[in-house]
Amino acid sequence: MITADDFIAHATRAGFDFYTGVPCSYLTPLINGVLSDRALRYVGAASEGEAVAIAAGAWLAGRRTVVMCQNSGLGNAVNPLTSLNAPFAIPTLFITTWRGRPGEPDEPQHEVMGRITHDLIGLMGLEQADFPAQPDQLGPAFVHAVARMEATSHPFAWVLRKGEVADADLDQPSPQPRAPGRREDVREGGARPTRSAVLQRFLDRTDEETAVVATTGKCGRELFTLADRPQHIYQVGSMGGASGMALGVALNTARKVVVLDGDGAALMKLGALATIGAYAPSNLLHILLDNGVHDSTGGQATVSATVDFAGVALACGYAYVASCDSAAGFEEALAACTGASGPCLIHIRIAPGSMDRLGRPTVKPAEVARRFKAFLAETTPSAPRIAVTVS
Ligand SMILES: Cc1ncc(C[n+]2csc(CCOP(=O)(O)OP(=O)(O)O)c2C)c(N)n1
Numbered sequence: 001m002i003t004a005d006d007f008i009a010h011a012t013r014a015g016f017d018f019y020t021g022v023p024c025s026y027l028t029p030l031i032n033g034v035l036s037d038r039a040l041r042y043v044g045a046a047s048e049g050e051a052v053a054i055a056a057g058a059w060l061a062g063r064r065t066v067v068m069c070q071n072s073g074l075g076n077a078v079n080p081l082t083s084l085n086a087p088f089a090i091p092t093l094f095i096t097t098w099r100g101r102p103g104e105p106d107e108p109q110h111e112v113m114g115r116i117t118h119d120l121i122g123l124m125g126l127e128q129a130d131f132p133a134q135p136d137q138l139g140p141a142f143v144h145a146v147a148r149m150e151a152t153s154h155p156f157a158w159v160l161r162k163g164e165v166a167d168a169d170l171d172q173p174s175p176q177p178r179a180p181g182r183r184e185d186v187r188e189g190g191a192r193p194t195r196s197a198v199l200q201r202f203l204d205r206t207d208e209e210t211a212v213v214a215t216t217g218k219c220g221r222e223l224f225t226l227a228d229r230p231q232h233i234y235q236v237g238s239m240g241g242a243s244g245m246a247l248g249v250a251l252n253t254a255r256k257v258v259v260l261d262g263d264g265a266a267l268m269k270l271g272a273l274a275t276i277g278a279y280a281p282s283n284l285l286h287i288l289l290d291n292g293v294h295d296s297t298g299g300q301a302t303v304s305a306t307v308d309f310a311g312v313a314l315a316c317g318y319a320y321v322a323s324c325d326s327a328a329g330f331e332e333a334l335a336a337c338t339g340a341s342g343p344c345l346i347h348i349r350i351a352p353g354s355m356d357r358l359g360r361p362t363v364k365p366a367e368v369a370r371r372f373k374a375f376l377a378e379t380t381p382s383a384p385r386i387a388v389t390v391s
Pocket of ligand 1: 216217219238239261264266291293295297302
């Protein structure tokens with residue numbers, strides 16, 4: 001058995017400086033230890049998949065990351081592990097517990113996952129090892145995990161059994177009450193703008209210092225077709241993960257960070273709005289391009305018509321939200337976000353459909369990730385902002 005302090009000391013020495021995850025009772029001491037250490041940052045995610053996306057964003061912003069979760073949550077993490085970390089070649093130390101270990105009495109809901117945990121990790125192409133549960137194993141285990149992550153650029157998994165970490169007290173920071181956010185809607189009720197018209201206005205008014213994360217599907221493809229810049233990352237795959245990635249970036253950079261989201265993607269990981277609202281990065285702007293459909297897969301309706309996204313974001317703790325349905329309204333909302341302390345959300349209802357001659361990112365995901373990482377690593381501007389000129 002090790003203590004959380006043993007773990008943290010070795011992890012810190014190995015350069016791990018960003019933690020996220022969803023708790024499991026087997027992980028309680030580790031998470032409590034990390035939460036109680038004011039020198040460390042732990043982001044409690046709404047789902048394991050979101051945690052993987054947050055960690056990916058933090059890695060892009062220069063952190064060495066740890067994701068901790070229960071093996072029940074492996075299913076939630078499969079999508080980003082296979083469609084975000086794999087194509088973008090983004091490593092993380094992935095610590096999963098082993099509930100339902102064959103032969104160990106446990107709850108019925110853990111039985112199947114307990115049987116397949118190692119196989120599932122292997123099927124995803126991840127290297128894995130037993131969690132280093134003895135003090136003298138920690139040093140070599142960290143050296144090995146870091147070496148493999150550096151060699152493969154992929155996550156490395158540790159599987160933790162019951163009772164491998166001694167109990168640790170929890171001394172977590174108490175959430176601070178925050179002033180309610182502000183809402184301003186600009187609705188015109190006319191013909192809705194196209195996605196590309198809104199993206200073009202966004203591009204025209206966004207300076208070269210702002211980091212931009214585009215959601216999967218036609219949003220990223222249109223952005224790439226309109227302009228391909230080192231400050232962009234096109235999150236192919238990992239539907240719903242763009243906001244988590246943007247949160248991970250925003251918490252670790254002084255730059256302004258914008259996530260271009262879709263209604264289908266936002267609905268898939270709606271919990272991410274609550275996480276963003278709670279951790280409240282002041283440099284994050286969430287732009288939700290709501291065409292009411294899954295445009296990228298043929299225009300099937302989402303349920304967005306009955307969802308007040310701006311209201312949801314406000315209720316989740318965003319500092320400023322706006323809802324609009326025209327290019328002019330979008331420009332007004334974007335102007336209002338300039339200099340505003342975030343997180344901000346602009347919800348814009350747009351027309352379904354896409355631009356003619358739609359391209360696809362020709363830069364490979366692993367290349368775009370490294371280009372974006374290098375952009376984030378450049379000397380950070382002292383006063384990052386979205387430059388807006390209202391025409
Ligand atoms: C987990 C997952 N489920 C389904 C898909 C297929 N898919 C790709 S894009 C997309 C639609 C996304 O909808 P939305 O966010 O509203 O963006 P839009 O296509 O309308 O621009 C879907 C369902 C996927 N890539 N990943």
